[in-house]
Structures are given as structure tokens and as C-alpha cells.
Amino acid sequence: MKGGRVLVKAINRNRSFSSRTPPSPSQILLMDQSDRYCYNPSLHWNPQVEEYFSKAYGAEAFSRISKALTRPSCYSCIRVNTLRETTESVIEKIIKFQHEKKLHDALRDLQTSDDKSVEISERVNNSASETCPVFKCPIPGLDYVVFVKGSGPHDIQYDYQEDRPAKEVIVSRKCAEAVLRGAQVYVPGILACSAHVDKGDKVAISVGVEQPGRNGDWAIGITRGICLVVFKSIVDPQYIERDGLYIGQGITMLSRAGIFRGLSGLGVDMTDRVFRLPSFNDVLKGDIFLQNLPSIITAHVLDPQQGERILDMCAAPGGKTTAIASLMKDKGEVIAVDRSHNKVLEIHNLAAELGLTSITAYKLDALKAVHKNKLNDTATQSPSEDILSQTSQPAESASVVNGNLVSPTTENKIYDEEMKKGPYASKSDLRKQTRRMKNGPGRNQMTGGRVNKCEGFSPNSFDRVLLDAPCSALGLRPRLFAAEETVESLRRHGKYQQRMFDQAVQLVRPGGVIVYSTCTINPGENEALVRYALDTYKFLSLAQQHPRVGGPGLLGRYESSDGYSEEWLKPGEEDLVQRFDPSGPHDTIGFFIAKFNVGPKEA
Numbered sequence: 227m228k229g230g231r232v233l234v235k236a237i238n239r240n241r242s243f244s245s246r247t248p249p250s251p252s253q254i255l256l257m258d259q260s261d262r263y264c265y266n267p268s269l270h271w272n273p274q275v276e277e278y279f280s281k282a283y284g285a286e287a288f289s290r291i292s293k294a295l296t297r298p299s300c301y302s303c304i305r306v307n308t309l310r311e312t313t314e315s316v317i318e319k320i321i322k323f324q325h326e327k328k329l330h331d332a333l334r335d336l337q338t339s340d341d342k343s344v345e346i347s348e349r350v351n352n353s354a355s356e357t358c359p360v361f362k363c364p365i366p367g368l369d370y371v372v373f374v375k376g377s378g379p380h381d382i383q384y385d386y387q388e389d390r391p392a393k394e395v396i397v398s399r400k401c402a403e404a405v406l407r408g409a410q411v412y413v414p415g416i417l418a419c420s421a422h423v424d425k426g427d428k429v430a431i432s433v434g435v436e437q438p439g440r441n442g443d444w445a446i447g448i449t450r451g452i453c454l455v456v457f458k459s460i461v462d463p464q465y466i467e468r469d470g471l472y473i474g475q476g477i478t479m480l481s482r483a484g485i486f487r488g489l490s491g492l493g494v495d496m497t498d499r500v501f502r503l504p505s506f507n508d509v510l511k512g513d514i515f516l517q518n519l520p521s522i523i524t525a526h527v528l529d530p531q532q533g534e535r536i537l538d539m540c541a542a543p544g545g546k547t548t549a550i551a552s553l554m555k556d557k558g559e560v561i562a563v564d565r566s567h568n569k570v571l572e573i574h575n576l577a578a579e580l581g582l583t584s585i586t587a588y589k590l591d592a593l594k595a596v597h598k599n600k601l602n603d604t605a606t607q608s609p610s611e612d613i614l615s616q617t618s619q620p621a622e623s624a625s626v627v628n629g630n631l632v633s634p635t636t637e638n639k640i641y642d643e644e645m646k647k648g649p650y651a652s653k654s655d656l657r658k659q660t661r662r663m664k665n666g667p668g669r670n671q672m673t674g675g676r677v678n679k680c681e682g683f684s685p686n687s688f689d690r691v692l693l694d695a696p697c698s699a700l701g702l703r704p705r706l707f708a709a710e711e712t713v714e715s716l717r718r719h720g721k722y723q724q725r726m727f728d729q730a731v732q733l734v735r736p737g738g739v740i741v742y743s744t745c746t747i748n749p750g751e752n753e754a755l756v757r758y759a760l761d762t763y764k765f766l767s768l769a770q771q772h773p774r775v776g777g778p779g780l781l782g783r784y785e786s787s788d789g790y791s792e793e794w795l796k797p798g799e800e801d802l803v804q805r806f807d808p809s810g811p812h813d814t815i816g817f818f819i820a821k822f823n824v825g826p827k828e829a
């Protein structure tokens with residue numbers, strides 16, 4: 227009864243999150259559940275941002291883009307490491323992998339099902355994990371790119387019965403976005419679940435998405451561990467808000483108590499998904515790299531040549547860096563910088579995994595990428611004259627404990643804490659135990675390493691520079707919430723990118739090339755940057771791009787009621803940039819690429 231009162235309070239509190247008048251619990255139970263148990267989300271935007279984008283694209287086009295962002299692309303895009311493998315051999319391996327996965331799922335089905343009479347071959351045929359079509363990318367020049375086609379959205383049978391609602395699990399938005407891309411549900415991503423959930427139960431998975439509050443703020447309104455109850459007299463908080471936010475169903479790997487006691491591990495094994503996309507986590511490591519099509523195209527557009535010296539200014543985790551090095555057949559010098567120590571380690575690990583030796587990664591703030599003692603040194607320098615002051619940073623060797631990257635100091639503290647709790651005989655026993663708990667040596671679970679720090683580079687010392695700028699990332703999909711960005715934060719991104727671009731311009735040699743890219747649909751970070759670049763540096767000109775897959779850029783300007791204005795492209799420039807529309811025929815993320823030729827610089 228006490229629990230019931232807590233829930234009623236929670237419901238009342240959460241009513242403020244919905245602008246609709248919530249139906250009563252008995253009305254809810256009479257509602258057509260097919261409206262509820264489906265995937266039909268609409269993306270929340272900050273109202274001013276929505277107005278700005280609607281003006282930029284037109285209301286109808288923006289609504290299409292917004293809808294497309296809530297879905298994953300319908301295919302996985304794989305870049306074959308051509309230094310190690312052929313496209314044909316990778317296609318064969320992927321087909322074999324999918325058949326093995328189907329058999330694995332059928333065996334799991336046999337283990338968990340009450341009806342053991344169904345033959346394994348029949349289970350293989352009925353398995354929800356499809357063998358997806360695998361084919362070479364048809365774009366000329368990209369025959370080392372492989373597409374694996376997924377499917378969806380699917381209608382899922384959640385076995386809802388009026389008197390016995392499905393057991394449910396609510397996951398966080400980040401977790402749901404990963405699940406929509408093919409991941410499993412891990413314990414930290416679970417926010418809430420029904421009462422009496424046992425290990426092995428079939429559960430419907432929905433998403434807890436931020437809802438508008440009274441004060442114009444956004445909140446999820448779910449306390450982790452809350453119990454979901456649907457009786458005739460009571461419904462859980464956010465019952466209404468989860469309408470149309472069901473992403474599939476799965477089998478729980480732990481009981482309710484186990485889920486909320488644990489910190490890591492698989493929580494729900496997804497058996498039926500709204501979008502079926504093959505997951506290639508840790509599959510064919512070193513032979514393939516999963517990468518968005520526009521990112522692969524960005525490396526092509528840079529057109530790096532063997533023997534050249536290339537700078538990738540914001541490089542981690544190294545997707546484009548490694549694509550560039552591969553296009554150069556690993557011959558030349560690819561310098562990759564990122565401001566984050568751990569992310570530089572990721573670049574190292576990825577380069578090692580793909581067997582690329584032409585890449586050197588440094589920790590460096592790209593806003594200070596021009597060496598300060600060489601700022602006025604505008605004479606063209608050959609790479610050998612470019613003296614970098616680098617320090618091999620005596621970086622703390624980092625370790626992974628329980629999935630988290632920790633420094634040795636932190637690691638020691640953890641040991642001390644664990645010593646107090648655990649039955650371990652000694653620190654060395656605990657160390658062994660902890661090592662066993664560590665995740666495997668995947669690229670994102672670094673097991674420590676040294677990072678070179680560098681003071682910057684001489685002006686004019688690179689043949690080509692890629693600035694894949696940090697951005698609002700409003701092109702990434704699937705996305706279930708977008709209202710965190712305001713017009714002010716979007717403008718700040720634009721200013722930051724301009725400062726980085728200024729550095730790129732100084733570092734590239736006359737006659738060289740700069741490629742600028744973002745994964746956002748925001749014209750303020752795309753077309754406005756191009757305008758800034760062309761108006762500020764008269765020796766820059768837009769260059770033709772190959773291959774050309776994206777659509778034209780936006781022409782004109784934008785003026786808001788607060789007096790702020792933005793200049794975009796001028797007629798004739800629109801076909802020299804590539805804008806990837808998430809609602810377009812290629813079904814990619816939202817992305818933007820501009821390529822600049824660098825003419826003679828003024829003295």
C-alpha cells in the first residue's frame with residue numbers, strides 16, 4: 227500500500243511532464259494497445275532551434291529530416307581494410323558470420339523455450355535474426371565498402387493481454403539509441419522495470435525520453451530502480467509518455483533485484499527488434515571498420531597522395547585518420563591530433579588494430595595547433611624543416627576496472643576500498659581478481675599506454691589538412707532527443723569551428739588542400755563556416771569533390787528577430803559542397819563536406 231502511495235505521488239509529479247490530459251488508469255487499460263506498443267517517436271527540439279531549421283529547410287523538409295533522425299540508417303556500412311583483406315573475402319566472412327549467429331539464436335531459443343519438440347532446423351528458419359543481404363557499395367571508387375542491409379520498422383507482438391500487461395523494462399535514451407543500432411541492453415542502461423521480473427522473463431523494452439517540464443526545462447522524471455506497476459487503479463509514471471516508444475522485446479538475463487544491484491553486464495538479450503541491423507562488434511577485427519558512408523567519402527574528398535604529409539586536426543577515435551592512411555597505402559605521414567589523452571590512445575589502438583604504421587597521434591589542442599614560436603614564420607617549410615617540440619608525455623598508464631578507465635592512483639584507491647569489503651587475502655590477490663573483471667582488450671577498453679604531447683606545428687608544413695570539427699552532432703542517428711541544443715549553443719559551436727579553421731589555414735602549405743566536415747545539419751556550422759572561410763581568406767577557393775554523393779548546400783542568409791544574422795552560400799557555390807540529408811535517398815547520417823584549394827598566401 228505504501229508503495230502504491232509512492233507511485234501515485236510519482237504519477238502526479240510526472241503529470242507536469244505531459245501537455246496532454248492523461249487518461250485515467252481504467253481508460254488506459256481500455257485503450258487500443260497497438261497505438262502504445264509501437265515505435266513512432268517524434269523528436270523534441272528547442273522551439274527557437276526548430277524555427278531556425280524550419281526557415282532554413284522549409285517546414286516540410288525539416289519535419290522529414292526530424293523524423294528520419296529518429297530511425298537508424300537501414301544498412302550497416304563497412305570499410306574493408308584493403309591492406310589486409312579483399313572485399314570479396316570480407317563479404318564471404320560476413321555471410322558465414324550471419325549463418326553462425328542464426329544457429330546461435332536458435333540454440334538459445336531451444337534452451338529458453340518451454341516447447342522442446344520444435345526441431346532446431348525449424349528454429350533456425352523462424353529465428354528473428356535475418357541473414358541480411360551483403361553487397362559492395364555501387365558508388366564508383368568505393369568498391370572496398372560493403373553494405374549489409376537491415377530491415378524495419380517491424381511490428382512486434384508484445385503479447386499484451388488486457389488483464390495481464392506485458393512485463394516491461396525502461397531503458398535510458400542513450401541505451402535505446404545503441405539498441406536501435408543493433409546493440410544489446412546492458413545493466414547500466416536500465417532505468418526501471420516491472421515488479422516480479424525474473425531471470426528468463428520476456429520483457430517489452432521502451433525508452434525513457436526527456437519530457438517538457440513546467441519551467442521550460444526537460445527531465446526524464448524516472449528514478450532509477452522504480453517499479454513499474456499497471457493495475458486497474460494505478461499506472462506507472464510516464465505511462466503515457468512511453469506511447470510509441472517501444473523498441474523491441476528480449477529475455478532478461480537477471481532478476482529485477484540483480485539488475486539494480488549490478489553495475490555491469492548484459493541485462494536483456496534482445497530477441498525481437500523494431501529495427502534489425504546486424505551488429506559487428508568485435509567481428510573481423512583488423513579486417514574491417516564500421517564507418518558512416520559520408521566519413522569514408524570525406525577521406526576520398528581529401529584525396530591524400532602517397533608520400534604526403536597530412537594533418538587530421540580532430541582525429542579521435544581515428545576513423546577518418548585510418549581511412550586516409552589506407553588510401554595512401556600507408557606510405558607518407560599522417561599526423562592525428564586530439565585534445566583528449568584517452569582518445570589519443572584510441573587512435574593508437576585503432577591504427578595498431580588495422581596494422582597502419584604511417585599514423586602518429588599526439589595530444590594537442592587544435593586551437594593551439596600552430597607552434598607559438600613559429601607564428602610569424604610564414605615562409606614555406608618542407609616537412610623536414612618543421613621542428614616540432616614534442617614531449618613523450620610520461621602519461622599515467624591507465625587501466626580499465628569494471629569497464630571504467632582509471633589511472634593507477636584511482637586504481638589503488640579502488641583496491642583499498644575493495645580490500646575493506648571483499649574476501650581477498652591480499653592486495654595481489656585482489657589485483658588478480660580485478661584483472662579478471664577487466665573487459666577484454668577492445669579498442670575502447672584501453673589497457674594503458676603512452677601518449678605523445680606536442681607543442682604545435684610550423685605554418686605551411688602540411689600538404690593537406692582535415693578539420694572534422696567537433697560540432698553539435700545534430701546529424702547523428704538514431705536520435706531520440708534534440709532539445710539540449712539552443713540557438714546560443716549552436717552559435718558557440720560556429721565560433722569555435724572558425725577559430726579551429728584559422729589554425730588549419732596557417733598550417734596548410736600554399737597549393738595544398740583543406741577539407742572541413744561536420745556531422746550536423748546546422749547551417750551555422752556548415753554553410754556559414756564556408757562563407758567565413760571564403761570572405762576571410764581570399765586565397766581559398768571551393769574545390770570540386772569526388773565522389774559526389776551528397777546534395778547541394780544552402781544558399782542565402784538567415785536573420786533572426788534578435789538581430790543575429792548568418793550568411794550562407796552564394797549562387798554557384800552550392801554544388802561545390804556536399805550536404806548529406808538524413809531523409810535523402812542514401813539514408814545516411816546528416817553530414818557536410820567542404821573542400822578548399824589553397825592559393826598563394828599573402829606575405
Ligand SMILES: C[S@@+](CC[C@H](N)C(=O)[O-])C[C@H]1O[C@@H](n2cnc3c(N)ncnc32)[C@H](O)[C@@H]1O
Pocket residue numbers: 521539540541542543544545546547563564565566569590591592593694695696697
Ligand atoms: C567529430 S569528432 C572527430 C571524429 C574523427 N575525425 C573520426 O572520424 O573518427 C571530434 C573530435 O574533436 C576533438 N576535439 C574537440 N575539441 C578539440 C580541440 N580543441 N583540439 C583537438 N581536438 C578537439 C574531440 O575530442 C573529438 O574526438
